[in-house]
Amino acid sequence: MNFLIFLGEISFFILIGFFLVFNLYNHKEKEEKAFRSSLLILLGLISVNVFFLIMPGLLRNLLFLTVFLATFAAFFIMYFSSKPSGNIEFIGEKKKVDERDTIFARFELKEKGKNYNDYYNRRPEYKATDDEIRKLPDILEPEHMKKDPVLFSLTAAEDDYLKHHIKLVSGDVTLDKIELSPFDNTRTVKNIVKYLGSDICGVCELDQTYVYSHVGRGPEPYGMEIELKHKYAIVFAMEMDIEMIATSPKPPVIVETEKKYVEIAKISVIVADLIRRMGYDARAHIAGSNYQAMLAPLGWRAGLGEIGRIGILITEKYGPRVRLGLITTNLPLTPDSSKTFGVQDFCQKCKKCANNCPAQAIPYGDKTEEKGVLKWVLNREGCYRFWRKAGTDCAMCLYVCPYSKPQNWFHDSLRKLISQSSTAQRVSLWADDYFYGANPLPKEPPF
Numbered sequence: 001m002n003f004l005i006f007l008g009e010i011s012f013f014i015l016i017g018f019f020l021v022f023n024l025y026n027h028k029e030k031e032e033k034a035f036r037s038s039l040l041i042l043l044g045l046i047s048v049n050v051f052f053l054i055m056p057g058l059l060r061n062l063l064f065l066t067v068f069l070a071t072f073a074a075f076f077i078m079y080f081s082s083k084p085s086g087n088i089e090f091i092g093e094k095k096k097v098d099e100r101d102t103i104f105a106r107f108e109l110k111e112k113g114k115n116y117n118d119y120y121n122r123r124p125e126y127k128a129t130d131d132e133i134r135k136l137p138d139i140l141e142p143e144h145m146k147k148d149p150v151l152f153s154l155t156a157a158e159d160d161y162l163k164h165h166i167k168l169v170s171g172d173v174t175l176d177k178i179e180l181s182p183f184d185n186t187r188t189v190k191n192i193v194k195y196l197g198s199d200i201c202g203v204c205e206l207d208q209t210y211v212y213s214h215v216g217r218g219p220e221p222y223g224m225e226i227e228l229k230h231k232y233a234i235v236f237a238m239e240m241d242i243e244m245i246a247t248s249p250k251p252p253v254i255v256e257t258e259k260k261y262v263e264i265a266k267i268s269v270i271v272a273d274l275i276r277r278m279g280y281d282a283r284a285h286i287a288g289s290n291y292q293a294m295l296a297p298l299g300w301r302a303g304l305g306e307i308g309r310i311g312i313l314i315t316e317k318y319g320p321r322v323r324l325g326l327i328t329t330n331l332p333l334t335p336d337s338s339k340t341f342g343v344q345d346f347c348q349k350c351k352k353c354a355n356n357c358p359a360q361a362i363p364y365g366d367k368t369e370e371k372g373v374l375k376w377v378l379n380r381e382g383c384y385r386f387w388r389k390a391g392t393d394c395a396m397c398l399y400v401c402p403y404s405k406p407q408n409w410f411h412d413s414l415r416k417l418i419s420q421s422s423t424a425q426r427v428s429l430w431a432d433d434y435f436y437g438a439n440p441l442p443k444e445p446p447f
Helices: 003-028 032-053 057-080 114-122 124-134 149-163 182-195 251-277 295-301 343-349 352-356 380-390 396-400 409-420 422-436
Strands: 200-205 232-239 282-285 305-307 313-315 322-329 368-370 373-375
Touching: 003 032, 003 057, 003 409, 032 057, 032 422, 057 422, 114 124, 124 380, 149 251, 182 200, 182 232, 182 251, 200 295, 232 251, 232 295, 251 282, 251 322, 295 305, 295 313, 295 322, 305 343, 313 322, 343 422, 352 396, 352 422, 409 422
Parallel strands: none
Antiparallel strands: 200 232, 232 322, 282 322, 305 313, 368 373
16 A cells, blocks of 8 residues: 555544544434434445545545545644633623512512512513513413423422422531631532532632622512622532433423422532531522522632523533532632633534524624623523423523533543634534534433
8 A cells, every 4th residue: 555545544544433433422312313414424435435445546646645635634724723712701890680680580479469569660671571471371380281291290399399408508507617628628528519419510709799689589588688798609510411401392301400400409408518517607509499699600600611602601511401509608618710611702603592592582693791791691581481481491502502412522522622723613513503403303202
């Protein structure tokens, strides 16, 4: 075999090996469209390789040289292209969020009640839209329950179980402290959080900007000013089952959401109790009307991910396909640093979540300023309106996000590549649409 054929065969070996592995993963992940498309390319590469081998000598050499040069050029361009940049930008005075203004707090208000009247007298700009949405059946109301009585009943059971944890989020602190170094405290807490079921965990200082200003939900009095004087935040994330999320916006999505909230509450309550037994104050913040701080920006500060176009945290391993947990405490800890891995540039190029959003609530355009932060601002009312129409928390944006692919060697390698190369980001966006579809269809539930 002459040298030019040898170079060409190396290129074919790399390309055929890549698509063979890709095809096997598609089969394992039950991605039928990607499986068929990758199999077609794989067979095509093998056929072209054989065809080149039977060509006359000079033409054969030129063809193999062309394949080698094209492959080399593609890798060279991707490797040496500009590295994605960008992070969350602050362009003004950072302002706290009043929890009473959040979409969920507004829809816990009882029509014509005192808090209802007081709130809309203070924020009349929301009243017309909110009252229109209130005409739609709420999640887990009979109109939705009858669509799938078993799965919606399972969701309701999970939600009821979750509510029992609220009384356990705080408690008395043991007087005798267990004295460890901040490093040892951090290592111990992270290991325990992961042992109890978390997938990733980080620590940051509790930025008071991300503590709600006033209570909008929960056991504390409505409208009470929140004083959360803890110094640190422990933020963790749990992966959501891709097969459940892939049914979006059908009932399995909300079943999986509530399941993760239950598991997160268990971890948060146990670890907060542990810290109090170590002699330091701690509070668990759990779903079911109990948050006193904003999880996504604290997750960013704790190094778990970046805030993307969807407006929520995108993690490096699981994309946005996670649910977050939070414990705040005075236990001395060592904070992690926020990280960047190309999400801002990727989301600027990619609009797949916006294109697939049933409510068209995700912005197509550039970032805008909100409370001193430059970010993509979700149409929260539009998003929640669709939730009430569907009877679920939708999750279409989680499903279609290219970062949400299952965690394995193949997808992890591609995530690493697009974190280092702007060109690779553009190629991956085209490839994601080609192999998985620009508008992926919901899959059948796993049960």
